[in-house]
Amino acid sequence: MRNLSEIIEGVAFTELQGAADVEISLITADSRKVVPGTLFVAVRGTQVDGHDYIEQAIKQGAVAVVCEELPGHTAAEADFLMVADSARALGQLASNFYDKPSGKLKLVGVTGTNGKTTVATLLYKLFIDLGYKVGLLSTVENKINGKVIPSTHTTPDPVALNALLDEMVVRGCDYCFMEVSSHAVAQQRIAGLQFSGAIFTNITHDHLDYHGTFDNYLKAKKAFFDGLPKNAFALTNNDDRNGLVMLQNTKAYKKTYGLKSMADYKVKMIENQFDGLQLNIDGEEVWFKLVGSFNAYNLLAVYATAMLLDQDKAKTLTSLSKLTGAEGRFDYVVGPDKIIGIVDYAHTPDAVQNVLSTIKDIRKGNEQVITVIGCGGDRDKTKRPVMAKVACDWSDKVILTSDNPRSEDPAQIIKDMEAGVDASNARKTISIVDRREAIKTAVHLAKPGDIILLAGKGHEKYQDIKGVKNHFDDKEELTKAFGA
Numbered sequence: 001m002r003n004l005s006e007i008i009e010g011v012a013f014t015e016l017q018g019a020a021d022v023e024i025s026l027i028t029a030d031s032r033k034v035v036p037g038t039l040f041v042a043v044r045g046t047q048v049d050g051h052d053y054i055e056q057a058i059k060q061g062a063v064a065v066v067c068e069e070l071p072g073h074t075a076a077e078a079d080f081l082m083v084a085d086s087a088r089a090l091g092q093l094a095s096n097f098y099d100k101p102s103g104k105l106k107l108v109g110v111t112g113t114n115g116k117t118t119v120a121t122l123l124y125k126l127f128i129d130l131g132y133k134v135g136l137l138s139t140v141e142n143k144i145n146g147k148v149i150p151s152t153h154t155t156p157d158p159v160a161l162n163a164l165l166d167e168m169v170v171r172g173c174d175y176c177f178m179e180v181s182s183h184a185v186a187q188q189r190i191a192g193l194q195f196s197g198a199i200f201t202n203i204t205h206d207h208l209d210y211h212g213t214f215d216n217y218l219k220a221k222k223a224f225f226d227g228l229p230k231n232a233f234a235l236t237n238n239d240d241r242n243g244l245v246m247l248q249n250t251k252a253y254k255k256t257y258g259l260k261s262m263a264d265y266k267v268k269m270i271e272n273q274f275d276g277l278q279l280n281i282d283g284e285e286v287w288f289k290l291v292g293s294f295n296a297y298n299l300l301a302v303y304a305t306a307m308l309l310d311q312d313k314a315k316t317l318t319s320l321s322k323l324t325g326a327e328g329r330f331d332y333v334v335g336p337d338k339i340i341g342i343v344d345y346a347h348t349p350d351a352v353q354n355v356l357s358t359i360k361d362i363r364k365g366n367e368q369v370i371t372v373i374g375c376g377g378d379r380d381k382t383k384r385p386v387m388a389k390v391a392c393d394w395s396d397k398v399i400l401t402s403d404n405p406r407s408e409d410p411a412q413i414i415k416d417m418e419a420g421v422d423a424s425n426a427r428k429t430i431s432i433v434d435r436r437e438a439i440k441t442a443v444h445l446a447k448p449g450d451i452i453l454l455a456g457k458g459h460e461k462y463q464d465i466k467g468v469k470n471h472f473d474d475k476e477e478l479t480k481a482f483g484a
C-alpha cells in the first residue's frame with residue numbers, strides 16, 4: 001500500500017485531476033486485474049488500446065488512472081494523471097510502487113539476438129558459486145537465489161519485473177542478471193530501472209514482424225544502452241558489425257570483448273570438441289564444459305562482466321570452468337548405436353548456422369547430420385525460408401516440421417519454409433507436420449554414430465497449437481524415440 005503522491009514522484013505529467021492523496025494497493029495496465037484501490041495505467045498496445053478500458057477499470061474499483069488522453073466523460077470517482085507516454089510512465093510508476101528495487105541491488109541486463117539466456121544464466125550460476133545471493137530473469141525461468149518462479153516472457157512486464165526485483169531485495173540478493181529483449185525496450189518494460197551494466201551479444205535477423213526493419217530492431221537494442229547512467233558499464237561484442245553502434249550515445253563507461261578484433265577482453269580458441277571448449281581467456285588457458293565457438297563469446301562476455309563487477313580473476317575462471325549452460329542449449333542425449341541427439345533453442349538463421357557449423361567442426365568422421373526444424377507461427381515470416389535454407393546447406397538430411405504454430409496453419413508455415421529449399425537441397429528434405437512423428441523419423445533414418453539436431457524449441461515444455469499449449473518436450477520425445 002502506497003500513497004499516489006509517492007508513486008507519481010519523478011513522472012512527467014501534463015495534467016493532474018484530483019488531489020493524488022489516495023492509497024494504492026495495486027498497479028496494473030490490465031483492466032481485468034483491477035480490484036478496489038488500484039492504479040490503472042492505460043497503455044496503447046498492438047491489439048487494443050488500454051484507454052478503451054478506463055471506464056471498466058473504474059467500475060471495478062480503480063481509484064486513479066494514468067492515461068495519454070482523458071476519456072470523453074471524466075468519471076469523477078477517480079484521480080486522473082495525463083502523461084505523454086503511458087508505457088514509459090508505467091515503468092516508472094511500477095518502480096516507485098515497489099520503492100525502486102533496481103537501485104538496491106546491482107542489476108545487469110543482457111541484450112542481443114542470440115545468447116541472452118546463456119549469458120544471463122551463466123552469470124547467475126557464477127555469482128551463486130562465488131558466494132553471492134543472486135536473481136535471474138530469463139526466457140527459461142526466473143530465479144531468486146535458488147527459488148524458481150516460472151517465466152512468461154524473456155523480459156516481464158514492468159509490474160511483474162519490479163515485483164520480482166522487490167522480492168530479490170527482500171531475500172537479500174546482491175545481484176540480478178536479466179535478459180532485455182528488443183520487445184521490452186520498444187515497449188518501455190525497462191523504463192525506470194537503474195542498471196549497473198549492460199551487455200550486448202550480437203544482432204542478426206529476427207523479429208522483423210514486430211520492428212518492421214532491421215534498423216528499427218538495431219535502434220531498440222541501442223536505446224537500452226542510450227538510457228544507461230554514467231556509473232554503469234556498457235560491454236559490447238566488437239566482432240559484431242553493429243557492436244560499436246551500442247556505444248555511440250551511451251553515458252556509461254565503454255568496454256569491448258572479442259575473438260577476432262581489438263578488444264579490452266580477448267579470447268582465443270584452442271580446442272572445440274563435443275565435451276567442451278579449451279580457450280585462452282584474457283591470457284589464461286582454461287577448459288570449459290560448454291560446446292561451440294559461439295559459446296566462446298558467451299563465456300568471454302560473462303568473464304568480462306565478472307571483472308567489471310570487481311571479481312577475482314582466478315576464482316572466476318575456476319568457477320566458470322565447472323559450469324554447464326542453460327537448459328535446452330546444446331543439450332545432448334546419446335541413443336543406441338552412439339547416435340547423438342542434440343536439443344537446441346536455435347530459432348534464428350544465425351543460431352541455426354552456428355549450431356550446425358559447431359556440429360560439423362566437432363564431429364569425428366563422416367557421420368550424417370539430420371536436422372529437425374520448424375518456425376514459430378505469428379512471428380517473423382521472413383526468417384522461414386532462410387532458416388530452411390541454412391538447415392539444408394549445413395545438414396545431410398532435413399525434416400521440416402512444426403515449431404509452435406500458434407494461430408497459423410502449420411502446413412502453410414512449412415510451405416513458407418519450403419520456399420527456401422532449392423532443387424539441389426530438395427532431395428535431402430522431407431516435410432512432416434507432426435513434430436513427434438518428425439523426431440521419430442529422424443531417429444529411424446539415423447545410422448550408427450549419426451547426429452540428430454532438434455532445433456528451435458530447446459527448454460520449452462509445450463507446443464502452442466491454436467492457442468492451446470499441449471505438453472511437448474523435445475528432449476523427452478527424443479529419449480522416447482531412442483528407446484523404441
Ligand SMILES: CC(=O)N[C@H]1[C@@H](OP(=O)(O)OP(=O)(O)OC[C@H]2O[C@@H](n3ccc(=O)[nH]c3=O)[C@H](O)[C@@H]2O)O[C@H](CO)[C@@H](O)[C@@H]1O[C@H](C)C(=O)N[C@@H](C)C(=O)N[C@H](CCC(=O)O)C(=O)O
Pocket residue numbers: 029030031032043044045046047048049050053152153154155156157158181182183184187
Ligand atoms: C507483441 C507483444 O510483445 N505484445 C506484448 C504487449 O501486448 P500488446 O501490446 O499486444 O497488448 P494489447 O493486448 O494490445 O493490450 C494493450 C493494453 O490493454 C490492456 N487491456 C487489454 C484487454 C483488456 O480487456 N483490458 C486491458 O486493460 C492490456 O493489458 C495492455 O496493457 O504487452 C503485453 C503486456 O506487457 C505482453 O504480454 C505482450 O506480449 C505478448 C504476449 C508476446 O507474445 N510477446 C512476445 C513477442 C515477446 O514479448 N517476446 C519477447 C522475447 C522476444 C525474443 O525472443 O527476443 C519477450 O520479452 O518475451
Ligand SMILES: Nc1ncnc2c1ncn2[C@@H]1O[C@H](COP(=O)(O)OP(=O)(O)OP(=O)(O)O)[C@@H](O)[C@H]1O
Pocket residue numbers: 112113114115116117118119139154179201202294295297298326328329330344345346347350351352354355458
Ligand atoms: N553468442 C551466440 N551467438 C550466436 N548464436 C548463439 C549464441 N549463443 C547462443 N546461440 C544460439 O542461439 C540459441 C539461443 O540461445 P539463447 O537462448 O542463449 O539466446 P536468447 O538470446 O536468450 O534467445 P531468446 O531471444 O529467444 O530469448 C542457442 O540455442 C544457440 O543455438
Ligand SMILES: N[C@H](CCC[C@H](N)C(=O)O)C(=O)O
Pocket residue numbers: 139154347375376377379403404456457460
Ligand atoms: N522468444 C522467442 C522464442 C521463439 C522460439 C520458437 N520456439 C517459437 O515459438 O517461435 C520469440 O518469442 O520469438
Ligand SMILES: [Mg+2]
Pocket residue numbers: 116117118138139140154179
Ligand atoms: Mg532468451
